[in-house]
Each structure stands twice: as C-alpha cells, then as structure tokens.
Amino acid sequence: MIDFEPTEEQKAAVKMAHDFALNEMRPIALECDKEGKIPDELIKKAAAAGLTAMAIPEEYGGGGLDQVTAAMVSEELFWGCAGIATTLGANSLATTPMVIAANEEQKRKYFPRLTDPDNPKFAAFCLTEPGAGSDAASISTTIREEGDYYVVNGQKCFITNGGIADFYSVFCTFDREKKYGGIAAIIVERSYEGVSIGKKEDKMGIRASNTTEVIFDNVRVPKENLFVPMGQGFYNVMVTLDMTRASVASGAVGIARAAFEEALKYAKERVQFGRPIIAQQAISFMLADMAMQIEAGRRLYLLAAWKASKGLPCSLESSYAKAFCGDMAMRVTTDAVQIHGGYGYMKEYLVEKLMRDAKIMQIYEGTNQIQRVVIAGNLMGVTDAYPWG
Numbered sequence: 001m002i003d004f005e006p007t008e009e010q011k012a013a014v015k016m017a018h019d020f021a022l023n024e025m026r027p028i029a030l031e032c033d034k035e036g037k038i039p040d041e042l043i044k045k046a047a048a049a050g051l052t053a054m055a056i057p058e059e060y061g062g063g064g065l066d067q068v069t070a071a072m073v074s075e076e077l078f079w080g081c082a083g084i085a086t087t088l089g090a091n092s093l094a095t096t097p098m099v100i101a102a103n104e105e106q107k108r109k110y111f112p113r114l115t116d117p118d119n120p121k122f123a124a125f126c127l128t129e130p131g132a133g134s135d136a137a138s139i140s141t142t143i144r145e146e147g148d149y150y151v152v153n154g155q156k157c158f159i160t161n162g163g164i165a166d167f168y169s170v171f172c173t174f175d176r177e178k179k180y181g182g183i184a185a186i187i188v189e190r191s192y193e194g195v196s197i198g199k200k201e202d203k204m205g206i207r208a209s210n211t212t213e214v215i216f217d218n219v220r221v222p223k224e225n226l227f228v229p230m231g232q233g234f235y236n237v238m239v240t241l242d243m244t245r246a247s248v249a250s251g252a253v254g255i256a257r258a259a260f261e262e263a264l265k266y267a268k269e270r271v272q273f274g275r276p277i278i279a280q281q282a283i284s285f286m287l288a289d290m291a292m293q294i295e296a297g298r299r300l301y302l303l304a305a306w307k308a309s310k311g312l313p314c315s316l317e318s319s320y321a322k323a324f325c326g327d328m329a330m331r332v333t334t335d336a337v338q339i340h341g342g343y344g345y346m347k348e349y350l351v352e353k354l355m356r357d358a359k360i361m362q363i364y365e366g367t368n369q370i371q372r373v374v375i376a377g378n379l380m381g382v383t384d385a386y387p388w389g
Ligand code: COS
Pocket: 127, 128, 133, 134, 135, 136, 137, 180, 234, 235, 238, 239, 241, 242, 315, 364, 365, 366, 367, 370, 373, 374, 385, 386, 387, 388
C-alpha cells in the first residue's frame, strides 16, 4: 500500500535539478544574494532545462510535472539557492490559476512565452495588496466593463517577479460589497498602457528574487483576457494555493537540508577541547533533531503533493506541510548558525544566508498563522462546505 521508492522519471528529474543547483546555482548564490539579481545567462540555462515552466502542461511546451515531482524538484532548487528558486517557482504560482481555469486560446497565447529557451519570460501572481494580505477576500483592485475592454485599477504589493514579468495573473473585484463573491481574474500584459512597477523591495532573504509593487492605472484589458469570471476568483486562489503550498514546503526542506549539511560538515571538522565538536552530545543531539525534522517535513510535503496530484482534497495536508516545513526550516537554519558559533554569523558562511532565506518560508503563500487557521477550520469540519471537498 505504501511505496517510498521514487519512479525512474522522478529520480531523473531530481538528479537533473540537483546537478543544476550544484553546478549553476550554488557557485553564484552568495553573489546573487549580495547583488539582488540573477544573471540572464542562468535564467536561459534554467529555461533550457525546463525549470522556468514546470507547472505548464507539456502540450504548451512546459515541463508538465505532476505535483509530487514538482515538489521534489523544488527541494533541490531551494537547496541550491532560495532566491533563484523563488524566481523560477513564481512562474508556477502565476500559471497554476491559468492551468486550472484559462481557456485553450489563453493557454496557447501565453504559456509558450514562458517556455522559449532562447527568450524566456516570466509571469507573476498578483493577489496581495497593501490592505489585503492574509485577508485575501478583501482585495480592492477593481475591474469594470467598458465597451470591448475591462478596465483595471489598483495596486499590488510584494509581487515576486513583479518587475521582470511579461504578464500578470491579476485578481481583482467587480464589486467589493460582494466580498469574495466579487472576485475575478484577468491576464494583464506588462506592455499595456497604465501598468507600472512601483517600489522594488530590499529584502532580508531570497534577495536574488525580484519583489516589487505593480500598479494598474486605468489599464484597458481586452475582454478575452478574463480567465476567471466574477464570483469564481476566490475559489481559484484557494485551490491554486492548496496545489502550490507543497512546493513551498519542499523548498523549506531544501533550505533546511542545505543548512544541516553545512552544520554536519562543520561539526566534524571543528575541534574544541581536543576533539571535533560533534563528539559533544550537546551538538550531536542538535544534529539528530535537525535530521529527524527534515525527514518528517519531507514526508508531509510528499503526502500533500501526492493528494494534489491525484486531484484529492489537500487543503489540510498542504497547510500541515507548509506550516511544519516553514517553521522547521527556521529552527534548523538557526541551529546550523548556532553550531557554527561566531563563524555562522558571518556572511562568508552559507548558513548565514540560509537562516535569512528560511524566514520567508513562514510568511509567503499564506503565513504559518493562516495555515493554522486552515487546519483549525478543517478540524472543525468547515471543509464539508467546500464544493471540492
Ligand atoms: N478550496 C476550495 N474552496 C475554499 C477553500 C479551499 N481551500 N478555502 C475556502 N474556500 C471557500 C469556502 O468554502 C467559501 O465558499 P462558500 O461560501 O461558497 O461555501 C469561500 O471559499 C470563503 O471561505 P472562507 O469564509 O473560509 O474565507 P475567508 O475570507 O475567511 O479566508 C483564508 C480564508 C484565511 C483561508 C484565506 O483568506 C487565505 O488563504 N488567506 C491567505 C492568503 C494567502 O495565502 N496569501 C498569500 C498569497 S501568495 S504570496
């Protein structure tokens, strides 16, 4: 009934992602973190390896990875560099709502833009606003009909790839009074008049990734770009996040694993009181806890991803995985810094970056407090009301 053996395809995908992380990401990870950007050359290589369009079905030129394989690949990429991995993964977040709800014409028009290895472009998921973070139903970006167009007005913030995206999947409301019943989603191209990029954020971690405000000022969008009608937008967001949170959780496992490996190596090499510090029980027990928590996190994200890949309700498992793995990555990276002592606090040691990167795993794609809201809601039987449940 239970098989923990990955398929041959999964092994190949993980190997490819690990080699990419090791050979292409790791050597430039500290530099990208410092500079706050990623060389175009690396993006091209990632696109050629199929890592910029993992969630897009094969018939549109994407990787067509199922959720389990995508999550396993994400663990490797975050092991390489969480900032670069976030940039690549944000395409999946932006396109999953479209994979779920866009029509054939919309998919054929927009997906190939992300899969061209010679000129890979990015997409961005535009939900969060200054006044609507955890409370996603209260977004205030508006959409209204005007002749052959819809007109979009509003401001989005903390948008991953906001400044480098070619197009955005934008969640907006036809009628705020209707709360989540008014929400729809539309594809807005960066080149449309009235689209501008606001503040570029200077972040604690995942610094290689681009995070900006995106402003829509009377943007006229062709009607055929609406891909989720009014009333369905909030459900689309919820189902999207249920599907993508396993890959955030697996990313957290990747960061934690990187920190654990560094700490283990250091603990074997560092001699104090005449022996390697790993011989001190205080240190070896910390390492044992780290290994145990990483393994537990991996099982949780695999369960969530497996349910998502089977089309089963996975809200509860996705939230278990996201909250556990995010919190776990923060603990493990903090302990890895601790094991390194003063050296771990210095920027030339990888664990310093890993601890900063881990923090976002407790925040983005729904804070870990929101994951507990979802878990508690499920425990109280609220899921019975979900049309998909
Ligand atoms: N799948 C399907 N439907 C869902 C769902 C899910 N996972 N979660 C909620 N719904 C449905 C509910 O069934 C309800 O539908 P009906 O009224 O038709 O029955 C509707 O959506 C509203 O649900 P609810 O009342 O629970 O919504 P809330 O406004 O209370 O918000 C949370 C629920 C907090 C879970 C939601 O706002 C959330 O996930 N917030 C975090 C947003 C986030 O992750 N932001 C980060 C963006 S990416 S960086």
